[in-house]
Amino acid sequence: MQNSLSCIVSKSEIGDILNNVLEGERLNLHNCKELLKSDDVYTIGLVANTLRKTLFGNTATFINNIILNYTNVCVTYCKFCAFYRPPGHTESYTHNIKDILKRITLSKEMFGITQILFQGGHNPNLSIEYYEEIFKEIKKFYPSIAIHGLSASEIDMISKVERSSTKEILSRLQDAGLNSLPGAGAEILDDKVKSVISPLKIKSNQWLNIMKEAHELGIKSSATMMYGTVETDDDIAQHIIKISDLQEKTNGFIAFIPWGFEPNKTQMQTEGIAKYSSGGLRLLKMIAISRIMFYGLISHIQSSWLTNGIGMAQLALYFGADDFGGTLIGEEVVSATGARSTELTSTNIIESIKQAGFSAAERDNFYNIIKNF
């Protein structure tokens, strides 16, 4: 098998780069650009799958999770977002503690969730006490449920409301029960891309700095990449390298999640900036390149069924992904695009992983396996 792999790799135009990663060498920006330029997705995927197998054998993981999109009020107006509503809009909402605890209780009783993914808009009316009170109440009633919450840009918003530093905000939230940070808000870490798709959001260096601060406080996080808007392949390569560079310093990223932009019902679609999603082949290439570029740096690559659908998530397992993401009951951000159903129970996920020929395992928010199926 290894011989047939070597034979296929040696015939590829990017064979040297792929051989280097198979021999354990860390790849650089130029290598990443070459991989992105190549059409040989099959060989890139084959190598990524080999690296995944080396790390995780035949096991693919998932987490039993609820998404709590606590508010859709947002003053950042990202052009790629179909979820937010401006303050005062008739469809705007903000959940109170009572609503939130009710949802958690139900999800715990019905599905045995172990994590809450807590994310929402940039709501200028919410002080840090709102978050502290919610986190403390969650931990009081459900100490074993992890809070994976608040993207770097939400942390920045709270710091503006409080006129405080982002490090102080992170520290207070950690004391209140925050366990880990989702990687959202990175999109593409390039300010000219951000100036088109999310001009009011934090800039690349701010995202990286908040992640660095979180890691220094001992708060692990994931990192994401939203591709398929106006970025170039070079921007994608820079994004990957910026995350690799920070990871070399902090070792705080536990997972990387690349996902394709869904333009439906967004301002970017209305303005004709991005009409279509970039599709399945592009996803597989991004997953495979992520596995290859982060090999030895970030262990987990998520296939994210939420934005790409179950079938693509199954295929992604053969292109380097080792994690299926969460059950994501109650998600409201992606569902606002109307793209597809965003509810999936653990039974469905286990079935999908097994269908794809893998052993399914439930993990916690730090990717420790808690149950094999």
Ligand code: SF4
């Ligand atoms: S992506 Fe987040 S920050 Fe941007 S408009 Fe949507 S809710 Fe607001």
